[in-house]
Amino acid sequence: MIPYAHQDIDENDITAVEEILYSDYLTTGPCGPRFEEALSEITGADYALAVSSCTAALHLSMMALNVGPADKVYAAAVSFAASANCARYVGAQVDFIDVDAAGLISIEHLEQKLKADAAHGTLPKAVIAVDLAGRPVNLAALKRLKEQYGFYVVEDAAHALGASYQGHATGDGAFADLTVLSFHPVKIITTAEGGAVLTNDANIAARIRRLRSHGIEHDPALLEHPDRPGYYYEMQELGFNYRLTDLQSALGLSQLERLDQFLSRRRELASRYLTELKPWEERGLISLPPADQAGQSVSSWHLFQIRVKQGKRDALYQALRGRGIGVQVHYLPIYSHPFYRNLLGEIKLPGAESFSAETLSLPLYPALTDLQFSLCLTQVQSLLDHIFQE
Ligand SMILES: Cc1ncc(COP(=O)(O)O)c(C=O)c1O
Known part of the structure; x- marks a missing residue:
């Protein structure tokens, strides 16, 4: 995985x-x-x-x-x-x-x-x-x-x-x-x-x-x-x-000592995901995280989170995991955990609900090799095509 x-x-x-x-x-x-x-x-x-x-x-x-x-x-x-x-x-x-x-x-x-x-x-x-x-x-x-x-x-x-x-x-x-x-x-x-x-x-x-x-x-x-x-x-x-x-x-x-190196590798991989997944965003199947804006907002790219549309996030999660790509969800709304539901009752905030239902974090870290990255990318691309055809 x-x-x-x-x-x-x-x-x-x-x-x-x-x-x-x-x-x-x-x-x-x-x-x-x-x-x-x-x-x-x-x-x-x-x-x-x-x-x-x-x-x-x-x-x-x-x-x-x-x-x-x-x-x-x-x-x-x-x-x-x-x-x-x-x-x-x-x-x-x-x-x-x-x-x-x-x-x-x-x-x-x-x-x-x-x-x-x-x-x-x-x-x-x-x-x-x-x-x-x-x-x-x-x-x-x-x-x-x-x-x-x-x-x-x-x-x-x-x-x-x-x-x-x-x-x-x-x-x-x-x-x-x-x-x-x-x-x-x-x-x-x-x-x-x-x-x-x-x-x-x-x-x-x-x-x-x-x-x-x-x-x-x-x-x-x-x-x-x-x-x-x-x-x-x-x-x-x-x-x-x-x-x-x-x-x-x-x-x-x-x-x-390697912070700059870590950050630049993260930024390089994030920008490759942004470019390579653009066609799927243009087809309305996913949305991509905002790119960095120099001088305004520059991310450290801890996570690369896409949003998967049309209720297909869980299908993509399962399919990618089945192919050895360890995608993850960050996060469920904090208020939806039993501890907070018991404390505060039922809360549903529209932005948090839709973000949590659609978000999926793709592998991104400095030690990810080019080969592993290409494997992740091609699996994401082909499984997106596959699940949206079903
Ligand atoms: C946004 C955020 N805040 C706080 C924490 C807690 O960090 P730690 O595991 O170092 O206690 C985490 C851990 O994942 C986190 O993601």
């Missing part, structure tokens, strides 16, 4: 991890801060806090913004469940915002909801917008609405390391208050499990640093008793063990 995504590990990655295994620190050593510095440099964020997963990054983001049981959070309706679960971890109410044709948060629906909630005095404290597939959300519109209605923007960029919006690297903080990344193996770079929070706010960064390590503070400037001996530390609030190990940071640092 050719999977829809796969990590790309080389000898340098293996050597980097091996060196840590022979070193003094497997965790909380010098490699973590070096990985964070590299992330800061690449994204332009003032602070990068590496954590054990993007899920942890989202949880800590909610805590650092003081989101709690009295608050409401809006989340994009189509994403991995973690994009909304973080609000529930801190006891906040979740409300879902519909998505547009590309699966990104619908600014139109967001604006409608904000107007209605403003009238009832129930505005959200934060909006979680997802750069689905690596394509940046409409950050300019989010920022405009944030200034008008006073909420925090949390950009879930789990898919989008290396993307850019209006010339700003994802995570540079020009639009969002906090941006979170994932380093799960299917993502742009990997640390096995892993994630990061990016922010330009020093207080938020300090809070996340403390919360990821049990709520423990070592910085003498922040201690109640700065005059005590070196062994002394204070647990100032209830935190977690959400740290990334040095083994993982070493892998992340090594992977970052």
Whole structure:
């Protein structure tokens, strides 16, 4: 089976991890801060806090913004469940915002909801917008609405390391208050499990640093008793063990050296899919994701998602899987999962329903060889012809 995504590990990655295994620190050593510095440099964020997963990054983001049981959070309706679960971890109410044709948060629906909630005095404290597939959300519109209605923007960029919006690297903080990344193996770079929070706010960064390590503070400037001996530390609030190990940071640092290479291979394959599948779009059988617009929106192409028309998505999914092409669906609407149905009742948002019913992710990753890519492409083309004839 050719999977829809796969990590790309080389000898340098293996050597980097091996060196840590022979070193003094497997965790909380010098490699973590070096990985964070590299992330800061690449994204332009003032602070990068590496954590054990993007899920942890989202949880800590909610805590650092003081989101709690009295608050409401809006989340994009189509994403991995973690994009909304973080609000529930801190006891906040979740409300879902519909998505547009590309699966990104619908600014139109967001604006409608904000107007209605403003009238009832129930505005959200934060909006979680997802750069689905690596394509940046409409950050300019989010920022405009944030200034008008006073909420925090949390950009879930789990898919989008290396993307850019209006010339700003994802995570540079020009639009969002906090941006979170994932380093799960299917993502742009990997640390096995892993994630990061990016922010330009020093207080938020300090809070996340403390919360990821049990709520423990070592910085003498922040201690109640700065005059005590070196062994002394204070647990100032209830935190977690959400740290990334040095083994993982070493892998992340090594992977970052190939980030440009990874991104350009992803972009090359995406543009080949766009060209080669155009005739099927012209026949109205599928729709293709929007191409990059230099200077406006440049995707990291974590996923290549087509939309299959006329209710044929599942047939194409089965047929491709039957031929060894590991296509996947990203995602069912979060509100359709039993947990959220039990919590919120039946919700159906039209954009999310149609996106989730039609979307199919085709294999796309740097380690996909030209031969494997051609095989995927010809299978997609011939099976599209076949299922639409039936
Ligand atoms: C959009 C999105 N947000 C958050 C997550 C959670 O990431 P992690 O697996 O690193 O916790 C994922 C994981 O797939 C994701 O796709």
